[in-house]
Amino acid sequence: MDNAVIKSCLGSWHVRVGRTVDGVMSFEEGWEEFVNHHGLKLGEILIFKHNGKRAFNVVAYEALGSEKRYDSKGKSPSEATASSTSRTSFVCTMKKSHGDPHKAYLTIPARFARSNGIVATSRIILKDPSGRSWPLILSRWESISRGSHRIAIRTNGWYKVYEANKLKNGDVCTFNLKPVSSKSGSKSARVMDVQITCG
Template structure:
């Protein structure tokens, strides 16, 4: 649950109800709030509680939605957030949010545990800071297997060096309820190492029609099927617990223009 305040307070506000299933690793900022008050999205923001303690949190855009991401888990842990806690965010501009937290009883929560106060310079130049996202990123929580060139399967591991690949690399993902996985799928680094993706990619489902998608590559080397995945998943009625095989179809020079997708749980 979320809402946006347009009161006389000179600083715009929004509220969120904390639901661990959806908000433990990241939290969606209401799109109406973003569209009205955040004209330029910084890479990092500071969240300050009413005791003055601060947390630096990265902002991540997934299609048109904006999330509190890297650093959010620490905020949740330090604030001992529980199901039903009510959070009111006030945006001061220049990458600064203040937050007030109310418990399920309607009373403002007293801070029991908090991280040391972070001394930061809150300014828009923070856009130039290097974005660091740990390997424990929420989008990597899906069950992912790599299928070796010999047909064997194993958990994704560190990437290895490849020349011209003789066979198409593959991986398997068991889909989850995660909102983020509705919008993107992570391609294991050990699978896409050495692969060159075309700007306009296609997904082919069970050797039928083609769906246009985009491949997003992050600074830390991780790679995602992003724009277009949501429509592909919806139109092919892919749901949580479906086990999907992704095959990167390679041409000369390990150039990939197409990824074949097979839902193993729907193959007769």
């Protein structure tokens, strides 16, 4: 695997590039962070310009075809008018890696983790649309390509959620972190709801 550099109006991202046995290339580690940082939604369009080797310039367009605009803080107009609770949620589109029974994992964006005080020792309970609760195990690793730490939910917690909810490639999961109760101690488990949209 190699790394690609993707440049947009908001900066540069190092994203790992994977290749299937058929030679099809795809963006992997680092891609979710790019998507979340740009506030990309289902139906929006990305136009890539290849600048040689593995460097790309990208421009984002809204679903109706107009170029997506961002303010000085890197937010699109729709995000800028959203309530502050948007800091307590993130979106993830299911890929093959999310449903691998042997090494399934879900990445919690570093920005989301930092702003909500989530660390590797945090206790997270995920509540699915059916109201079932799933304890999740967090582990932290250092991304060599980015030189920063990111948080991941590993197999023994996440795959059970994936299987029980019959998730598949292309499904979109929105994760919402619930407010901490004033009665609960600092070591209490954080609760995160998940909403599922079929892809």
